[in-house]
Every structure is written in C-alpha cells, then in structure tokens.
Amino acid sequence: MLFGTGEPFLPMSEFLAMGGYAAFVWPSYGVAALIMVGLLAATLKSLRSGEATLRALEGSRPARRRRDRAPASASASAVNAPAVSEVREG
C-alpha cells in the first residue's frame, strides 16, 4: 500500500464491505461504469452502422462517376436514371 492504509492486505470481504458503506460506494462506481461504457458502446455502434451505410451508398455511385466521364455510356447511368426522371418531372 502506497499511503499505508493500515493493514497491507485487507481481506476481500472487508474490502467489499467498504467500512459498512458498501451499499453507497459500489453503486456509485457501478453507475459511473455503466454510463461511461454504455456511451462508448453506443458511439462505436452508431459509427460502425454509419460507415456501413456510407459504404453502401458509395457502392451505388460509380455508375454516376462513369456517366460524368463518358456521357454517351447509357447503360452505366441506367441505375440512377428512373429516380432522376421522376424527380425532374415531379
């Protein structure tokens, strides 16, 4: 023990008892851990799902890029064509 809290090796049960305040000390640490780990997990989940959506969207874009470079290639733009005409007419 760095600051000499008395006994160098506290029995496990005594440590868990927190001097009789276990019902207040452990929930405090538990709540903090729950919120901080939960926030991190939610953040990583939304980042992963967002990146997956972005990849899927970018996967449907090469058609447009090819059309930009070679406007004559009608087959490449076919994927986007229906949606395009609908929007313009509407």
Add this chain to the structure above:
Amino acid sequence: MHRFANPARFQRLATAILPWSAGATVVLLVVGLYFSLFASPPDYQQGDTVRIMYIHVPAAWMSLFVYTNMAIAAACGLVWKHPLADLFAKAAAPVGAGFTAICLITGSLWGAPMWGTWWVWDARLTSVLILFFLYLGYMALVNAFDDPQRGMRAGNVLLLVGIVNVPIIKFSVEWWNTLHQPASVMRMDGPTVAAPMLVPLLIMAVAFTLYFVTVVLLRLRAEIVQRRIQTMRLTQAAE
C-alpha cells in the same frame, strides 16, 4: 448544404490522437481506480464513503468543462459558421449529460449516508440539475428541426444562454447557504484536500478528461459520416 472547414484534416488528426487518448484513458482509469479503492485511506469523519468523491468530483468538473467547451464551440459555430464547431457541440452533449448524471447520482448516494438525505433543493444541487436539463434540452432541440442547420443554430443559442448557469454552479456554494460543502481543490489559496486523497482525485479527473476526448472524437467521426450520408442522399435525390 454542409461545407466542411476541413474534414480530411480532422480525420487525420483524430486518427493520430485516438489510439493515444484511448490507451491513456484505460491506463489512467486502472491506476486511478487502484488509488481510489485500495491505496488511499478512509476519511476520519466520512469513512469509506469518501471514495465516492473520486467519481463524484471529477464527474462534476467534467459536467462544467464539457458545457463550457460546447458553449465556446457554439459561439464559433454562430460567428464563423464553422461546421465542425457545430458538430463538436452535438457530439459532446450526450457525454456531458452522462457526466452530469453520474455527478447527480453519486452525489445522492454520498448524501444519503453523510447528510441523511438523498436530495435537497439547495442552490448547488438545483443548479446542477438545471445543467442536466440544459444538456437534454439542447439534444432535443438540435434534433427537432427538419433542416439540421436550423437545429444547430437554435441549439447554439440555447448553449450560449445557458452558459450563465456555469458560474452560478461554481459560486453557488459561496453565494447561498447550502448543504453542499465549498470548493476544496479549485481554491485561490490552494487545495485543502490531503495528498493521499488528492492523488486519486486528480488521476481520475485526467482519466475522465481523456475519456471525453476519446469518445468525442469517435462521436465527431460518426457525425461527419452522418452528414456525408445526408449529402449523398440529397444529391442523389436532386439529380
């Protein structure tokens, strides 16, 4: 349409910082928990409940630190229309709200055995509760508009108005009679907390700060990805 000041530069910076901030967070949390739970003495008056302080006080500092940073970002977002500043405030809000919730709950768990009550409507506790509602209100407001930019602007105004609460929280223990004790670390005449307790407190404070940096960088990334998705969907719909 969203224009980014320089998202590519941000991504490079985030990639460089993230492994270090994440690693340092884990190391400091482990060391901080060791000092908080094992290598520090129980208080001569409060016994082992003093260990709640090593969570409660850093969380309270973070709740104010995060809000102040969000308000500065809000000002930058409103004045210079810096889109990353808007996104920073949005990314930081749930983390700040989380720290405020930790502060309130651990404070209640500390108050019950030491003050004999879970809650009192005194100046310090009430003003921190208002801070918690400011975080929640900002998060609701930002997402309440169809146009994300209008939501950001409304949220930024709320953040700037709400900053008045920060000094009220800080000085509430001096201005009013309250059950809460006055500052014992952030004092003009130096901290009055004994070194064996100051060490775990400061380690946990740095660990919480690095946790915030790590999570906010990840959330900023997620926000940028969401903006890109939105932009792509808009351009696809407009073609």
